[in-house]
Amino acid sequence: MTAIKHALQRDIFTPNDERLLSIVNVCKAGKKKKNCFLCATVTTERPVQVRVVKVKKSDKGDFYKRQMAWELRDLAEVDAKDASKENPEFDLHFEKVYRWVASSTAEKNSFISCIWKLNQRYLRKKVEFVNVSSQLLEESVPSGESQSVAGGDEDALDDYQELNAREEQDIEGMMEVCEYAISNAEAFAEKLSKELQVLDGANIHSIMASEKQVNILMQLLDEALSEVDTIEGKMSSYEEMLQSVKEQMDQISQSNRLIQISNTNNGKLLDEIQFLVNYMDLSKGHIRALQEGDLSSSKGIEACINASEALLQCMNVALRPGHEKLMSVKQQQHLFTELRDTFSRRLTNHLNNVFVHQGHDQSSVLSQHMAELTLPKHSPLHRDLLHYAKLMEWLKNTQREKYEGLSRTYVDYMTRLYEREIKDFFEVAKIKMAGTAKEGKGNKFGLHGSSGKLTGSTSSLNKLAVQGSSSRRSQSSSLLDMGNMSASDLDVADRTKFDKGEVEESDGVVPSRQPTPGEKDMVRLMMNKVFQSIETELNSLITLGDKIDTFHSLYMLVKMSHHVWTAENVDPTSYLSTTLGNVLVTVKRNFDKCISGQIRQMEEVKISKKSKVGILPFVAGFEEFAELAETIFRNAERRGDLDKAYVKLIRAVFMNVEKVANESQKTPRDVVMMENFHHIFSTLSHLKISCLETERREAKHKYTDHLQSYVINSLGQPLEKLNHFFEGVEARVAQGVREDEVSYQLAFNKQELRKVIKEYPGKEVKKGLDNLYKKVDKHLCEEESLLQVVWHSMQDEFIRQYKHFEGLIGRCYPGSGITMEFTIGDMLEYFSSIAQSH
Known part of the structure; x- marks a missing residue:
């Protein structure tokens, strides 16, 4: 095993700057025995890297190769399987569990002991050893081959030294002498062991022969030990001194920490105090303005607005947790509540008085405006009320009930004021309208007469019918110029009464912001109450105008359509747009009734048996209607309504001309048709009404045909x-x-x-x-x-x-x-x- 270790160190680990500390011959559990070696290594460079390396013989079997390596710091657990019995199996838990079977229990124990020592020395994160005997986790291990590998203490890990060149030459020379050094490593190792024992024996004899030197050495060792004891005593005293210093430093550090905590708390307390002072402190000037500020002067109102906004800001400040428990905060909140209630009462009483005063305002009455017939303007009242706009908004946000009560008061008094003025306005308008109306005005398209003759209408329109087209055009233009009205223009000018209506203009007051949908609904409800009589009065005036002269519906349709269009462009959901839209429906109904009435009068026409027919009154009446309508509807939004009426009227004229011509006894049919269709053709050619171009060509055709027929029949x-x-x-x-x-x-x-x-x-x-x-x-x-x-x-x-x-x-x-x-x-x-x- 020593030879293998030496070979692995030389061939694999030395080139990688690693030292091999322990080795175990293993194979994977549960598989065919494919032997490999697990090696515990450390790097020679700092910082030290500790690894477990798997080494395997090559397929040819002549050299070893490095197959896999794991960092020891990634090792989570070592499981020896059984701590009391010999068992060659063990598990290493890296990112996954690796199960191994060692060639012997001694090799396994030696390897696990080495791993434990490396873990204790180099790793902060300790590996967990499971089912491992406590004897293996001590400084020493059983004697044997592993003793020389792992050593008896931690320092043994650093005792290994790499062979120098001379030592390598000696070993190589020795191995050359023994031919079996490579083929039989065990025999070679045994021979070397025996030689080592011989050398050890020689060394012992040499030492025993130098007893005197040994005694001297032992005496020196005793002296050294004495000096060590002395140094240890001094080190103990120094340690005691340092311990007292450490305690003092700990006390100072603790004191500094407490001071820092105190400073931090004081800073936070100061922030809280500044927050409360900045956001919950109301100046004396604001308090005085809220309690006794003048609400009738611009300067006083401005001071009250600023004070009320400051008060609202103080009341709405977002308090931090715990603030509401402070007595000073409670006192301030109580003060703010009293100031709010006091000021809201003062503001409500003052505005009530203002509304009552304005509701009984007599400074501008309708009689002062009789000449131009306009509603009195309330610009000064509006400007006065605008000064209180922000205060009303403040009241709405703080005292909703008082705000709504004040709004009802305003609506009540303004309703009385405007109802009175609107009623007076329309009464005067009706008087003016009725005073200029002439009695006995005839129908515009009617043919009537008690004598049985075919006569024209007595209306102003028929008076104009006998005049030339240039005269008619000049009189039509006079409809727009009431200031230069002559006596001859009176009948035509009467019809412009609805065209001279004035509306109360705004005072240039523009709202500071656009109202929200909710505010729009509220304003619309208020206007419905304040001006509840205006729609009724308008309809009444329109009814009267229609009774006086049905042609008034033309003016009303154009004017009312323009007002509705203008109002819808500003706000299609506004009160004005809705009200005028409702009135426009009535006006359009009257206009349709006017057209239907003219058609009905054409159908009811009676023919005189003793006088010639000539130009039928409703033919002349259509000319006057068209000239008047073209003047009124020039650039009007409701031109389409007029075009539809034109078509209805002209078809009725055509039909009733033929009816009269067929019933005529005094005048030949061709003459009636020829004259009247010639008149219609001339009228349409002059007015150039685009929607009646087809009827214009038809009129010319009828005129030409009946002229030729009359000539042939009369000449005979x-x-x-x-x-x-x-x-x-x-x-x-x-x-x-x-x-x-x-x-x-x-x-x-x-x-x-x-x-x-x-x-x-x-x-x-x-x-x-x-x-x-x-x-x-x-x-x-x-x-x-x-x-x-x-x-x-x-x-x-x-x-x-x-x-x-x-x-x-x-x-x-x-x-x-x-x-x-x-x-x-x-x-x-x-x-x-x-x-x-x-």
């Missing part, structure tokens, strides 16, 4: 006999007779043609045309000025017939020299002179 056949003659000629040609052979027909020869032509001299033709002009003049109305248009169309139709006759004469009677008694030039002169004479 002015040369009746001549017309009958040529109808017979055309019939013969149609039967197959050649045109140049028609003159050979007995009934259509040249003599018969000359006879018919002589019956229509120029004077007779002019006389017939003059009678025709008078007939057309009776049919047409002066308002639409279509007489010359119709007369010119008749002239064209007459010329067309004349040219047709001339063409037939030239084709059927060629070379006959037969011509009409008058020429086209004569005919043009007839039409012109007749038109000028009338």
